[in-house]
Amino acid sequence: MPRGTGYDEYDHERFDRPRRRTRPRTKDRPSYDDAVDGVVVTVDRGRLTCLVEGRPVMAMKSRPLGRKGVVVGDHVRIVGDVSGAEGSLARIVEVDERRTVLRRTADDDDPVERVIVANADQLVVVAALADPEPRPRLIDRALVAAYDAGLDPLLCMTKADLADPETLLTIYRPLGVPHVVTQRGDDLAEVRARLAGKVSVLIGHSGVGKSTLVNALVPGSDRAIGHVNAVTGRGRHTSTSALMLPLPRYDDGGGWIVDTPGIRSFGLAHVQPGQLIGAFPDLEELTDECPRGCTHGEGEPECGLDDAIADGRTDVDRVQSFRRLLASRERAEDD
Incomplete structure (x- = not known):
C-alpha cells in the first residue's frame, strides 16, 4: 500500500472519477426530416x-x-x-408559430399569463339566461380577451326556455356582438353554421350548459354535465382540462371546438387598455384628436369620443358599451 494513503493500488477509489460532459459538444442540431x-x-x-x-x-x-x-x-x-x-x-x-393566442391571468394583479388555446378563430362565450343567472361582467372580460387576441366573439345564450334573451341582448347589441340562442332539445343548425370551418373556443362559468352543448354538437364526446347548486346558484366544475374536438362534417364543412373548464374569473393583466380601441375601427378613427395619454374612458378630458357623441357622429350607446368593456379591464371580477 503506498505510504500516506488508505488505498492500495488496486482499490477503485484510487482512480480518478470520470468527468461530466465527456461527450464532445456540437452546434449541430437534428434536422428532424422524419418528423x-x-x-x-x-x-x-x-x-x-x-x-x-x-x-x-x-x-x-x-x-x-x-x-x-x-x-x-x-x-x-x-x-x-x-x-x-x-x-x-x-x-x-x-x-409552429401561433396565428392567435388566447390568454388569461388568475387575477388582474397576476403577472403570469396562462395560454388557454392557440390558433383559434373564434371565442364563444356561453352564458345561461337563468339557473344560474347571467354574469355580464364576466362576459365583458371574456370579450376583452377575445378582442385582444384577435378572435371573433360569439355570444351563445342557453336555457332560453327559462328566460327572455332580450334583457341580455340589450347590453351587447350596441357592440355588434353576434349571438345565438339555444335551449335543451333545440335545433342547433344556427350554432353549427356559426362554427362551420372555424376553430372555436367555448368558455363560460360552471353550470351554463356548455358541456350539454358540446355533447349535442359532437355526439359521443361524453363530456360530464354538472348541476347548479340551489344555495349558491353556481355550478360545479366538470371539465378538468381543455379538449379540442372535430365537428361532424355536415354540408357546412365541419370545424373544431375547444371545450374548456368552467371559469369563475377572467384575469386581464396581460391586456393593455389603450389597445382595446383598436377592436372598434369606427370608434378608433374618432380618437385622432384625443390628447396624449387619453384612455378614452369615462371622464377623460377632451376625449374625441365625447365630441363625436355631441355632434352626432356616433351612437352614445355604442360608446358607453365600449367604455363598459374598458372599465371591466380595470375592475376585478366580483364573485
Whole structure:
C-alpha cells in the first residue's frame, strides 16, 4: 500500500472519477426530416394527445424545447412512435408559430399569463339566461380577451326556455356582438353554421350548459354535465382540462371546438387598455384628436369620443358599451 494513503493500488477509489460532459459538444442540431405534423388536442399532466393523420398519438415535449409551453391547438412536429398503439409514446420536437393566442391571468394583479388555446378563430362565450343567472361582467372580460387576441366573439345564450334573451341582448347589441340562442332539445343548425370551418373556443362559468352543448354538437364526446347548486346558484366544475374536438362534417364543412373548464374569473393583466380601441375601427378613427395619454374612458378630458357623441357622429350607446368593456379591464371580477 503506498505510504500516506488508505488505498492500495488496486482499490477503485484510487482512480480518478470520470468527468461530466465527456461527450464532445456540437452546434449541430437534428434536422428532424422524419418528423410528422400533428395538432395538440388535449394536455394532461405533461402528456399531450395529438392528432396525426386522424389518429390520436400520445406524446411528450422534448427536452430541446426547454420552457416553451405546448398547449391545445398548437401545430407541432412529432418524431418517434406515431402509430398511436397502446403504450406508445412519441416526442414533440417543434412547435409552429401561433396565428392567435388566447390568454388569461388568475387575477388582474397576476403577472403570469396562462395560454388557454392557440390558433383559434373564434371565442364563444356561453352564458345561461337563468339557473344560474347571467354574469355580464364576466362576459365583458371574456370579450376583452377575445378582442385582444384577435378572435371573433360569439355570444351563445342557453336555457332560453327559462328566460327572455332580450334583457341580455340589450347590453351587447350596441357592440355588434353576434349571438345565438339555444335551449335543451333545440335545433342547433344556427350554432353549427356559426362554427362551420372555424376553430372555436367555448368558455363560460360552471353550470351554463356548455358541456350539454358540446355533447349535442359532437355526439359521443361524453363530456360530464354538472348541476347548479340551489344555495349558491353556481355550478360545479366538470371539465378538468381543455379538449379540442372535430365537428361532424355536415354540408357546412365541419370545424373544431375547444371545450374548456368552467371559469369563475377572467384575469386581464396581460391586456393593455389603450389597445382595446383598436377592436372598434369606427370608434378608433374618432380618437385622432384625443390628447396624449387619453384612455378614452369615462371622464377623460377632451376625449374625441365625447365630441363625436355631441355632434352626432356616433351612437352614445355604442360608446358607453365600449367604455363598459374598458372599465371591466380595470375592475376585478366580483364573485
